[in-house]
Amino acid sequence: MGVRRVELDRSVPALLFKVGRYPLHQGAVGAVRSLGRAGVAVHAVVEDAFTPTALSRHLRRRHVWPTSGLENPATLVAGLLRIGGRLPARAVLVPTDDEAAVLVAANQDRLAACFLLPKIEPDLPAGLAGKRGLYRHCVAHDVPTPATRFPVDREQLVLFARELGYPVVVKNLDPWDRLRAPVVAGTTLVRDERRLVDLVGAPHGVLLQAYVPREWAQDWIVHLYAAPDGRCAPVFTGLKLRSWPPHAGVTTYARALANPGLARESARLCRAIGYRGPADLDWRLDLRDGRYKLVDFNPRLGAQFRMFETGCGLDVVRALHLDLTGRPIPAGAQREGRRYVAEHLDVAAFAAYRGRAGAAHRPGTRPGAAGSSPRGWRSTIRCPPR
Structure with missing residues (x-):
């Protein structure tokens, strides 16, 4: 049947x-x-x-x-x-x-x-999409996140960057800034002080974040739906294998991979802050200390959501429609191995990653897993205990 x-x-x-x-x-x-x-x-x-x-x-x-x-x-x-x-x-x-x-x-x-x-606190999505608000939520609810600084002038910009160490990640502070008054085009990796000073003309509009070196990092994606009663179902997890620009941009290639511990941590955060609706979270596993660090919380449907579905065809947008029309959301485990490819961007991303094939860390899947990434691109994937 x-x-x-x-x-x-x-x-x-x-x-x-x-x-x-x-x-x-x-x-x-x-x-x-x-x-x-x-x-x-x-x-x-x-x-x-x-x-x-x-x-x-x-x-x-x-x-x-x-x-x-x-x-x-x-x-x-x-x-x-x-x-x-x-x-x-x-x-x-x-x-x-x-x-x-x-x-x-x-x-x-x-x-x-x-x-x-979904009924939600009116200012909560702004506080999650905005980087200062997200950092405060992480601190308040004991969620690991990369070391972050918020400069208000040129002196603090230089001082904080030296404190965090180069290369350093630069991001716009608030979601509307990228459309109205972007300081940087997007998440930007800056490798030296001269480039930082030339790039950032309005320090109060950006944050600086410690960079987890790619050879010591794995990027994970969580897509979920948080219902009115606080229950998060479904919660999907996957591994981000390539991005454009490399290691700092949007996902171009990813794979669904169950990570129960990360799913639980994401659901715990949503319950703690009272979040309701679809969400797309980006986590970076720092292999130096073994901790998953929250990088972004997008309070809406994520671009890669169709990579994830359960055996009965449930995805995040269908969960949203079911809930808002008064229908139950069926339980079910995610289908493993489904892939997401943004072909128009992944061509460039593939070439960039291939050019760095000698690096210590290469994107891939658990050794021996069926349907692995292109030949030779494998690494050990760490998952918390089930």
Whole structure:
């Protein structure tokens, strides 16, 4: 007898919402396919009519609305309500970037007139997507995180970087900064003081973070759904094998790999802070001390979420739809070995990693595991006890 597949409420549509321009977004395409294949009428806010999301055969309707992130939040909320008012029923609202998630949470009472969305403390997503707030949550709840400093002027910038040691990681402080006034283009690895001073013109807009050397690090991904009662189900874990730019950028190649201890730690944090809804967490295992250190907490659907599903076809966006439409979320273990590849970026990432094939640490899977990475790319994967 086959496994019963997840059944969604087809009478409830979904709207994918984004802020800013990023037309090639795997998470949005994955959400359209996942919900659309389950019979849900999926709508999406898109930059134009020719993005991969807009052209998906599983999309019921595209809403062309190019945003920049420079708009007044009230303008964005009003635009969302206009779209929601044209839908046939209250829709499940699915933010696909941090800015959208922060905006939706802060205005959830107004948006509830047209949309179904998780009830959450209005300022919590901003405090998790923002690096200063995330660091404070980690300290308050005894969650390991790389040593972090918040310079306010050029003198502190130089002093803190020397204290942490080079190379040092530089990040924008708040999610809206990357659209409105980015100091750096994204997570940036800086190898010397001269480059740091040239790069950072506004020290108060960035943080500095200690770098865990790639030969002593493994990058792990956790995607989960936190229900209103605080239970996190499902919780998926996977290993990030390549990124672009190398070792500091977005995931280009990853593999689903069960890590029960990391799943429990992620769920514990969500319960402790009262988080509700889908989340995408990035952890770095520091092999020097054996601790998983939280690097990022994205309070929304992650770009790689379709790498993960249970045996009955449950993924994070389907869990969101089930919960908000009053249906139970079925239990089940994740399917092992599923892969995620961002092909348009992984070509460059593969070449970069291959050029460093002589390094002590190479991405891969547990020795002897079926379906391992390209030939010769293996390393020991440490998992906590089950």
